[in-house]
Amino acid sequence: MNDYNLNLRNHQYNKAIKNIENNKLLHQNRNKLIYNFELGRLYYLNNNPKESNQYFNLADDQLEANYKTVKDVVLSNLLNPMMEIYRGEEFEKFMLNYYKSMNYISLGQPDEAVVEARKITLASDRLSEKNRNPNKYNKDAFAFNLQGMIYEMSGDMNNAFISYRDAANTYIDAGGVYYGTSTPDQLKIDLLNSASAMGFTDEQEKYEKLFNQKLSNNKSDFGELILFFEEGNAPVKTEISFTIVNTGNGNAFQYVDQYGSYVSFPFVYSSYGINNNQLSDIKTFRVAMPQYSIVTKSQISKSVNVNGESQVPQLAQDFNTLAISVLNERFLTELAKTAARYIVKRATEKGSGKLAEKIANSNSKKNETEEEKKKREDRSEAVGNVVSFLVNITNSVTEKADTRSWISLPAYISYMRIPLKEGENTIDINANGKKQTLKINSQKGIQMKSVLLD
Numbered sequence: 001m002n003d004y005n006l007n008l009r010n011h012q013y014n015k016a017i018k019n020i021e022n023n024k025l026l027h028q029n030r031n032k033l034i035y036n037f038e039l040g041r042l043y044y045l046n047n048n049p050k051e052s053n054q055y056f057n058l059a060d061d062q063l064e065a066n067y068k069t070v071k072d073v074v075l076s077n078l079l080n081p082m083m084e085i086y087r088g089e090e091f092e093k094f095m096l097n098y099y100k101s102m103n104y105i106s107l108g109q110p111d112e113a114v115v116e117a118r119k120i121t122l123a124s125d126r127l128s129e130k131n132r133n134p135n136k137y138n139k140d141a142f143a144f145n146l147q148g149m150i151y152e153m154s155g156d157m158n159n160a161f162i163s164y165r166d167a168a169n170t171y172i173d174a175g176g177v178y179y180g181t182s183t184p185d186q187l188k189i190d191l192l193n194s195a196s197a198m199g200f201t202d203e204q205e206k207y208e209k210l211f212n213q214k215l216s217n218n219k220s221d222f223g224e225l226i227l228f229f230e231e232g233n234a235p236v237k238t239e240i241s242f243t244i245v246n247t248g249n250g251n252a253f254q255y256v257d258q259y260g261s262y263v264s265f266p267f268v269y270s271s272y273g274i275n276n277n278q279l280s281d282i283k284t285f286r287v288a289m290p291q292y293s294i295v296t297k298s299q300i301s302k303s304v305n306v307n308g309e310s311q312v313p314q315l316a317q318d319f320n321t322l323a324i325s326v327l328n329e330r331f332l333t334e335l336a337k338t339a340a341r342y343i344v345k346r347a348t349e350k351g352s353g354k355l356a357e358k359i360a361n362s363n364s365k366k367n368e369t370e371e372e373k374k375k376r377e378d379r380s381e382a383v384g385n386v387v388s389f390l391v392n393i394t395n396s397v398t399e400k401a402d403t404r405s406w407i408s409l410p411a412y413i414s415y416m417r418i419p420l421k422e423g424e425n426t427i428d429i430n431a432n433g434k435k436q437t438l439k440i441n442s443q444k445g446i447q448m449k450s451v452l453l454d
Helices: 002-009 013-021 029-045 049-065 070-078 090-106 110-130 141-153 157-173 185-197 201-211 319-329 331-361 370-398
Strands: 224-231 236-249 252-256 262-266 284-293 302-306 309-311 314-318 412-419 424-431 434-441 446-453
Touching: 002 013, 013 029, 029 049, 029 090, 049 090, 090 110, 090 141, 090 319, 090 446, 110 141, 141 157, 141 185, 141 314, 141 446, 157 185, 157 201, 185 201, 185 412, 224 302, 224 424, 236 331, 262 331, 284 319, 284 331, 314 319, 319 331, 319 412, 424 446, 434 446
Parallel strands: 224 446
Antiparallel strands: 224 412, 236 252, 236 284, 252 262, 302 309, 302 424, 314 412, 424 434
């Protein structure tokens, strides 16, 4: 994928598309979601929303199917989780809704964008059901905020209010900062305006107190532009190894962290079908785990000038913080699964060796001498040892962490809401010394666009 990454960062999208299309590994069924994610984003960046959504719709169909075969389970248990069908990180699924919505809006199909907004609710419900711990990632503030914008664009202010409220409450419940992103001031304004538009006086007053601000309606008679800024490259998954220690005291296992400290973790091995005999000769072992490595370390210095007036975009999603945090939240669960996989693989080594020894030893002859019997048993033991050793080599080579991810995602998404004047509006964007200019014609209602910064 090195050539792909290089072409992606140099905006050589046609070349990057060829990189993905010619990658045989990504054509395999277990990696097809990555294939569709990457091509969908590449065509999006290449200003081809129709082709982009063809791949995103395929990705959506794969996620909806969400099947898990017996073969899938066996391969992940005996080899490594890279052999499983990739089902995506939860935040990647919300980004699918974002990109599909933006594509539909570009194609002049707002009703289809509303369908994507409704899917955000379904995805959020599934995530909340899957992860009921309120201190972990079980909803997405950015997705709720986007949902509110799409509903408002369609004229459905009641659902817009509900979505903005869900987004605001997500920030409030997290103490004002949700996975690296502070409550956007624009979200506060949008929530108060939607409450006022619906005549929800009690709700309006409630959030005015919570936000310590009053209703401020600066809407234009000539429409508004919601402009998203995508910048940088999302963190990528790499592999890291940990040493696991069996303390010999029931289910008490420890791992050695990056600082050399021994940390206990819950590992009920019996729940994985593992018995004491399989643990008898296992004291320490190493396992491979995924970790995110940051590519873009910080946001770009940027300024936006709208019709001669300066405005400031606000951070809406920080994938550096989100991706790393979400992976850390399930670290102990994944560590236990990885340890179980190692122990099962060790059992196959011993079982294979004993089976090979038994087969070789069954070749006995009638009336063989003690010396011939000793040689046969020695040869059989040697065969068993060799087979066990070869299975050990195979297990070691195939022990890999699952480092797959949607690598073309941005590191950050910011946004701003721009009241438009009548006629043509000039928006000058300066980022890292590079200038982009957008010309937006006014129209009633809300327009939504995105720009890429680097």
